[in-house]
Amino acid sequence: MGDRLFEDVETARSYQDFRPNYIGLGLEKEVASFMGLRNQRSQNVDSVGLDIGCGNGQLTKVLAPLFTKMIGIDRSKSQIDVANEVTTEKNIEYRVNLAEDLSFLQDGSVDLVSTAAAIHYFQPEPFLAEVDRVLKPGGCLLTVLMRADGFYLKTLTNNDSVNKKCQDLMNEFVDVSLSIVRDETKKVLSAGMYTAPDYPDRYSFQVTSKRQYDNIDGFVGFLNSSETLQEYNKQFPEEGDQVDRLKKRLLSILADTSSTPESTPVVLSLLHNCYLYKKPM
Template identity: 30%
Template sequence: MAVRVFEGKGHAAAYLQYRVAPGEMIHRIMSYMEKKTPNRFNLALDVGCGSGQGTILLAPHFTKVVGTDISPAQLEMALTNENPPNVSYKECPAEKLPFASGEVDLVAAMTAAHWFDREKFLLEADRVLRPGGCLALLSYTMDMELEYGDVSTTLNDICKEFHAALFNFRNRCLGTSSMKIYSDMFDSCSYPDKEWNECLEVKRILPLSGYIGLVESFSTFQNLVQKDPEEAERLSNATRNKLMSAMKVSSPDTEVTVVVKYFYWLARKPL
């Protein structure tokens, strides 16, 4: 059974505001597709699209892009984007997509597939993909890094403490490693033409408050908020203050480089 998360309006708004849009990953997906099935870019699905950051990035490459999600609040946020005319959204589970068999050129899931019923989703993706269509699943590890002057090592030690404090609030269905979930899905995919990529570093310059907001949008932090909102606020404030002290700055608007480590796999349905 799929896991329902990120459904509150406040959480969905934070997701829209702080999540990193993976433009570099879209480039990797399209490069793979162009090698395998050039000039066949009609319909793409972004499954578990959340607030639509990745959905929009697919728009220049396809005639039509549809973002699907089970959360009305997330889709409401997605509709506040400046969506291109070829982008639309549907509310539906990842395991039951409202598309005809063989209709879709790309099924992508960006930092979402770990919440799905993985076996049912892979069967459903196979159903809707046309022969030669592509499946792209990606996510990132929680060990994000910060770069700032000569104190990056100190900042990352503080970040590790932050994530360690949140680890006990990780959803049990995720186990200890999201990467293992994706690796297991990769192994279970029967397509012979597939590739696994363990690390692509994506760097973004964000205000320090943006990094804190990003972590606060994670399910682990939101689980802590549900259990003990005062402790969640204390932990967030303490981490921000430690980082500012190490950086010798007085404003959380000070910009840092955030390094997000993506892993992903791509596969092509046989002709």
């Protein structure tokens, strides 16, 4: 399928409107603690953060308060356009750019490189070489990596049978998504671990991002934000629309306990493995 993701505006807007985000997960606190930063950018003079594969700026905005300047890059112009629309922070700059070519930055000019839910699409050798080049001595790399076994869907009831079927549905979603990505991408998501830089000082932790949808249309918005589902539809049109199929499956599951399944609130949780690596001085 290549890696030309989220390039249409509609998918980019769905990504912004329906995906779980990183607000309130404490990522900025973990970064500040590991790097020895203060919690206000005014105290971290001339500091620069770079968020790669930034999408609409979900992580970019969370980390921006730590740095004098925060740069978000993404290869998708549609994602960058939406990021500029929804971002009000004055110290954030967005640009269309590849992860593997950071030639717009000087050697040793960046304090932190971050990437969330995107690193599995990067080519490891050129990406890590560029990260090492632009990081200052003592600078850090933060990776927030989705796990293939970390997608959870449940209702707000305690009906174990219904919630198990909801989880089976999410497993179907993951299986379809993994079926059309590169083998390298599939391995990273399945293992929950990307190729690590050769930095001895490192720290790992986990976070779970959540999003409650008040009705099934909200969850369908999440499905529509999945470029892998959209790409699957293009490659296998004879199998029907995958978003519509999953929606009908979910409504059928919820109909067991509700006369109005379309109005059932559901909660989506995404488990992420997080890694911080510090470049030697």
